Amino acid sequence: MTDETRPSPAAVSGSPEEAFAALGDQTRVEIILELARVANKQEPGSGLTFSELREQVGVSDSGRFNYHLNQLVPTFVRRDEDRYYAGYAALAMTSAVHAGLYDHDGGTETADAGWDCWQCGSPVSIVYESEESTLMLDCPEHGVLVGYPAPPGARSGRSLEELMDVVFLRALSEMSLCRKGVCQRCWGTVSVTQPADSPSAVEAPDNYRMVSVRCDTCWLAYQVPLRILVASDPQVLAFYREHGYSTAEVLTGPQPVGAPGVCEVTERPSAEGEQQQFEVTVTLDEETLTLTVTGRGMTQEISRGSHPERPPGPVDR
DSSP states (O other): OOTTTSOOHHHHHOOHHHHHHHTOSHHHHHHHHHHHHHHHHSSTTOOEEHHHHHHHHTOOOHHHHHHHHHHHTTTTEEEETTEEEEOHHHHHHHHHHHHTTTOOOOOEEEEEEEEEOTTTOOEEEEEEETTTTEEEEEETTTEEEEEEEOOHHHHTTOOHHHHHHHHHHHHHHHHHHHHTTBOTTTSOBEEEESSOSSOOSSOOOTTOOEEEEEESSSSOEEEEEHHHHHTTSHHHHHHHHHTTOOHHHHHHSSSOTTSTTTEEEEEOOOOTTSOOEEEEEEEETTEEEEEEEETTOOEEEEEEEOOTTSOSSOOOO
């Protein structure tokens, strides 16, 4: 498909206003939830006939039900011959509901993270704020070390320790997508620029080169140190695992990627017009992992070294 024949987003799904308007009725929401339930409980691609769907939703008036169903086609509901199926937008909306974005109880939970703050040695706590849908790692001396969104649905069936692992696995996975120019929220294109184009609220050491992450389509926008983007590289995560650290500890553990002496970033000389490059060196237990990365955090070269008296490999902790 060429650029000339490729349909615009508006031609495919209508305007955002039209999409939200289509959801402004309880019957339509129930239709979406029912088709999503069928997609989950039955074989992939399963759908319902008009009569089956109307019976499941519980609407006796066939004409009224037909009107509401047609308001959802094709943005939220697909029709194939005589059956109806949940479309991608309907499934995405249902996932948001199940994540619990609209179900806050206002509670706060805490647990011991299992390690101490690398700056002061105080015990780090896991703090989950249900009302704010945020999980944080907190130090009594330095306050919040890092936080990331976690809807109440993510808490269901998990301990706080398990939730912490899930949250930071997702955080680093989403940062990896951003490095590759993909928005984790709307699937649009992401621009990663540095240095950051506006002051950051994050107080960081001088050698923290901040970058701006901004989706070209939706609301996603934040600033983050370049070294944190680099932390989402699979080689960096594997390096930490070899030394006995969990995913969460990559960011806030005893030797986090943000600590001076653990991760150093230096700019490489580049000729005019060449892509800017940085050398990022991570040191754990006298073993080093060195990456050459671009200004948006994309890895181009990787090398490893070790202390002369100890060969590289996993370390028992």
